[in-house]
Amino acid sequence: MLKFSRLQTIAILVICFLGSALAIPSLVGPHNMPSWLPMRHFNLGLDLQGGSYLLLEVDAEAVKRERLENAVDEVRGLLRTADLRVAGVGVEGSGLVVRLADPGDAARVTDALRPLTQASLPGEIADFTIVPEAGRLRLDFGQQALTNRVSKAVDQSLEIVRRRIDETGVNEPIVARQGASRVLVQLPGVTDPGRIKRLLGQTAKMTFHLVGDATVAPGSSAPPGFEWLQNSDRGAGGGQVLVRKRVEVDGATLTDAQPSADPQSGRWVVSFSFDSIGARRFADITKANVGRPFAIVLDGRVISAPVINEPILGGRGQISGNFTAQTATELAVLLRAGALPAPLTVVEERSIGPELGADSIKAGVISCIVGVVLVFAYMWLTYGFFGLIANAALVFNLFLTLSCLAMLEATLTLPGIAGVVLTLGMSVDANILINERIREELRKGKTALSALETGYIKARGTIMDSNLTTLIKMVLLYVVGTGSVKGFAVTTSLGIITSMFTATVVARLLTAIWYKRTRSKELPVFGPIKLKTAGMKINFMNGRHVGLAVSVILSTASVVMFFKPGLNYGIDFAGGIVMEVRTAEATDFPKMRQVMEGVNVGPVALQAFGTDRDVILRMERQEGAESNQQAAIKAVTAALEQNFPGSEVRRVEAVGASVSAELFSDGMLALGLAAFFMLLYITFRFEWQFGVGAVVTMMLDVTKTIGFYAVTGLQFNLTAVAAMLTIMGFSINDKVVVYDRVRENLRLYRKMPLRELIDRSINETMTRTINTNIAVFLSIVPLALYGGEALREFAWALLFGILLATSSSIFIAAPILLYLGENRLRKTMDAEDPPGNEGGEGEAAKA
Structure with missing residues (x-):
């Protein structure tokens, strides 16, 4: 056992030397090493260098809802092509219902809708199966089909999330898939992920629609083919806008979007440009509808509804609204990165x-x-x-x-x-x-x-x-x-x-x-030191x-x-929110308790630790949607900023029910x-x-x-x-x-x-x-x-x-x-x- 050949000795010493040498860049810092020397190093986690960890989940219900709504239009198109009339088509539960005008047409309608029961690619599962019922046909949207749709949405979201984060200039972000329906995002050095969450929390699906008849009273039933959407342009008075459901131009054809200040009004706007297909479609619509309002819809809300004064033939346009420099920049980032296929919800957050x-x-x-x-x-x-x-x-x-x-x-x-x-x-x-x-x-x-x-x-x-x-x-x-x-x-x-x-x-x-x-x-x-244990004879x-x-x-x-x-379950298992705060002066606990009682986020437990300026706030998991967790964090942060000026949120951890x-x-x-x-x-x-x-x-x-x-x-x-x-x-x-x-x-x-x-x-x-x-x-x-x-x-x-x-x-x-x-x-x-x-x-x- 004590015999080592010269080769063995050299090999062991070389391993020890290399082990020591390879650890040096990580110990002294890569920036202190010569740039020409290629050296790997381990990275510091977010809890050591500061940063944010976000776990986002694709909204499966939104994926299902969108697929069913699109399928309604597909069914109507297939029936028109086959020259078949039915009593109605609508969404019911987890599928569609086609009410037959004539029960004798059941076989013909089934044949016409056959494309919906066929997979688009070999090896895939079809979205729908047709189930005959009394006087109607039911198209069931299967669970496996939904799972496949969610998986595709995650794949598409990964690249879009990457592009959106890259636009913000974050160094070495990590964006990766986790599980079947989640996206993991790690942002080193980002201590306030509020802006990132706003960017990732919007699907940024922009569409252009014609505005309906202005004589229809807001709040009344929308005419067929139209719907009421909330107007987020406060400069136009807010309220609701009646818009045609049909999408005239899709934002997917945008090639660029940049924030800028309007030289005439001085207000912030977002300038955009289309590709050749989008430019041609935009020109046709504006040419045919001069003098009519044209609604620009983002994620189901009208952000601007300007009147078409003249045909826009160059494939370029402007979005005006109640923008600030930051909101105009964020909208431009979202439009450049592209729309998410489905909403993403933050189900877990940890910020240091x-x-x-x-x-x-x-x-x-x-x-x-x-x-x-x-x-x-x-x-x-x-x-x-x-x-x-x-x-x-x-x-x-x-x-x-x-x-x-x-x-x-x-x-x-x-x-x-x-x-x-x-x-x-x-x-x-x-x-x-x-x-x-x-x-x-x-x-x-x-x-x-x-x-x-x-x-x-x-x-x-x-x-x-x-x-x-x-x-x-x-x-x-x-x-x-x-x-x-x-x-x-x-x-x-x-x-x-x-x-x-x-x-x-x-x-x-x-x-x-x-x-x-x-x-x-x-x-x-x-x-x-010599322990007197040798020769012990204890009869254990x-x-x-x-x-x-x-x-x-x-x-x-x-x-x-x-x-x-x-057990005193932590938020990992019980869900909830933990915030570590350092106040500018010694923490006034009675005042902080009083402030937290008015925030309306449920019981907030305060715990002193470290210095007299450090306090930990613990909140129970918020009931309802996962997004309520983020709303609670925002409310507590705002209350701290207002009542304790100079306070610093040093750590945030939020875990939703599904993750816990x-x-x-x-x-x-x-x-x-x-x-x-x-x-x-x-x-x-x-x-x-x-x-x-x-x-x-x-x-x-x-x-x-x-x-x-x-x-x-x-x-x-x-x-x-x-x-x-x-x-x-x-x-x-x-x-x-x-x-x-x-x-x-x-x-x-x-x-x-x-x-x-x-x-x-x-x-x-x-x-x-x-x-x-x-x-x-x-x-x-x-x-x-x-x-x-x-x-x-x-x-x-x-x-x-x-x-x-x-x-x-x-x-x-x-x-x-x-x-x-x-x-x-x-x-x-x-x-x-x-x-x-x-x-x-x-x-x-x-x-």
């Missing part, structure tokens, strides 16, 4: 101000530095020179993790920093396992070289098992997680992978180099009944508290899948008794963690799910170490009672358990102290989970293994390794 992002970076860096210093100091105090080698491996682990993030051009979020800090603590476990194994071999009287070789060999399998179990959980968290939770999963997974390399390869290489140079007969594996199984009883009582109480009083329900189901799915795959893995690597013991104990740990959230009132959100999955990983990790020693001792001590053997295994791994817990504890404490609101709750849950996982390994997992494994495990081990091989037992007995 740049100042808060800088504070988050500072908190994350401080947490990392303090955590690293504490862990490094403890490793040196515990393992002396070999602790320093472990620290060197941890440094390379950190650089390799960061370089992997850079190569993937991943996004580092605040939970991602928490993952880096947590990885440092957990990767120490591999070095502790190795050093403790070396110590054991030395206590058995082996030589320095033999102790090193045996220590690395015996620790390798345990390290692999414990890390793979955690890696499985992080993969599941990435698959079902979203947003920053994915960032946590990515950084933790990369840290685990690189730690297996640095602990078992890099640390071993450094140890081999030291040993070849010194040929020391004594190994400096003991530090100034004597307390197994009490341990199991207490565990069952606590888990039962936790389940009861889950229902009553229940999906996030909750995904979180619960992650927990369930994690338990299932852990059972499979432990059963595969050990025996089914080990798998059942580990998973049952892990689920009991989960119930107690839920009880912890219920008692403390900490928010239960996606970050809490990440904390629970991490606790599950640590719990399994701890049990794998104990179980691995039990499996080893089963082969060494074939005649020892299982109860005594389990006690012996726990005692032998006690030093590792204590040292690992202290190291992980030291890496997490800085998060609890400096990590900010979200990470502070995450850290406290992990600290609870560390204590819980350690105690459950001793007093729950071990007794379950005792009950399930007596006699059965002996038979399995004898089948794998016949009793004739007793050499290991004799050697252990001598030790």
Whole structure:
């Protein structure tokens, strides 16, 4: 194990060097690197650099409504072509109804409408199916057809959204599809997404219509073929305008639109131009209707209705109205980018101000530095020179993790920093396992070289098992997680992978180099602090009944508290709005409560935190449409600006009902899948008794963690799910170490009672358990102290989970293994390794 060829040594050193070099651009900043040097780097998430995250959903009802309205015209056209008369055509429910004038025409009408039941492209599903009914035909618009329409609308919306955002000058925006009906938009540096939401919230479908008879009184029934539309041009008096339903010119033929000031009136207008088809159609209409008003309709509202004074033959025109410079610019942007196929609604929003992002970076860096210093100091105090080698491996682990993030051009979020800090603590476990194994071999009287070789060999399998179990959980968290939770999963997974390399390869290489140079007969594996745990003979199984009883009582109480009083669900799961505000002076809470009561957004909970100027506002999910969430944010922001001048909205999070329900189901799915795959893995690597013991104990740990959230009132959100999955990983990790020693001792001590053997295994791994817990504890404490609101709750849950996982390994997992494994495990081990091989037992007995 300590022999490395020259080629292997060079390869390992090159990997470490490249890992360090590739991490430098991300650490010093790409702008500080030479421009000619092509270097990848990881990006900072919105919670670190500031920006906005918007999740938009295509309005499926609007897609269905538009398709049905268009189908009415198609039906009438097909019937005219076939020279068939019917009593009427209209929309009813999720389809169309054609009322027959003569029931005997049913077959002919069905044949005429056959094109509507045929797919436009091979392999596609037709939009309608014809169902004969008494005296009429029903054309059903199927759910699959609607799903296909929505999917196409999302595809079309992606490019239009991209174009609209590009027009605003936002740097490096991210626009991507998410799921079947949603569009994800990330806007780095955009701290007030109000303008972007206005741009994305309009379909910008512009059409030109002739105006109806001015003698028809507003509010009366519209004549056939006409409809009343709201007039948004306040300069023309507002009210309603009667317009012909028929579209004379479609805005889809526009080629350009620019804001400008009218040289005669000085008012802002939008100048536009058509392509050749649109210009020809526009010229024909204006030529035939000189002297008549011509309505310009945008998203169902008349924005201008000028009178056609003369034919417009050049394909250019002007939209005048009650515009400001900003609204004229925004309308021009919308017209240039094109109309959305369907309205987009903001169902989730998260905005972080740049100042808060800088504070988050500072908190994350401080947490990392303090955590690293504490862990490094403890490793040196515990393992002396070999602790320093472990620290060197941890440094390379950190650089390799960061370089992997850079190569993937991943996004580092605040939970991602928490993952880096947590990885440092957990990767120490591999070095502790190795050093403790070396110590054991030395206590058995082996030589320095033999102790090193045996220590690395015996620790390798345990390290692999414990890390793979955690890696499985992080993969599941990435698959079902979203947003920053994915960032946590990515950084933790990369840290685990690189730690297996640095602990078992890099640390071993450094140890081999030291040993070849010194040929020391004594190994400096003991530090100034020496725990008196070696040779312990505590009979832990004597307390197994009490341990199991207490565990069952606590888990039962936790389940009861889950229902009553229940968990404090965060907006991820409950929906609602959270706004973090910093006022110009010390916050006047009585005044703010009074102001919020008048906003009409339901109960607003105020929470002080940080400085006396910081306050968090929490609002329940607004009833009704998803757009009501945005209306509430706008109302609260306006009230703050009016009553608390100089106040700054540093963070906004809004989650609608549909998103919160999906996030909750995904979180619960992650927990369930994690338990299932852990059972499979432990059963595969050990025996089914080990798998059942580990998973049952892990689920009991989960119930107690839920009880912890219920008692403390900490928010239960996606970050809490990440904390629970991490606790599950640590719990399994701890049990794998104990179980691995039990499996080893089963082969060494074939005649020892299982109860005594389990006690012996726990005692032998006690030093590792204590040292690992202290190291992980030291890496997490800085998060609890400096990590900010979200990470502070995450850290406290992990600290609870560390204590819980350690105690459950001793007093729950071990007794379950005792009950399930007596006699059965002996038979399995004898089948794998016949009793004739007793050499290991004799050697252990001598030790």
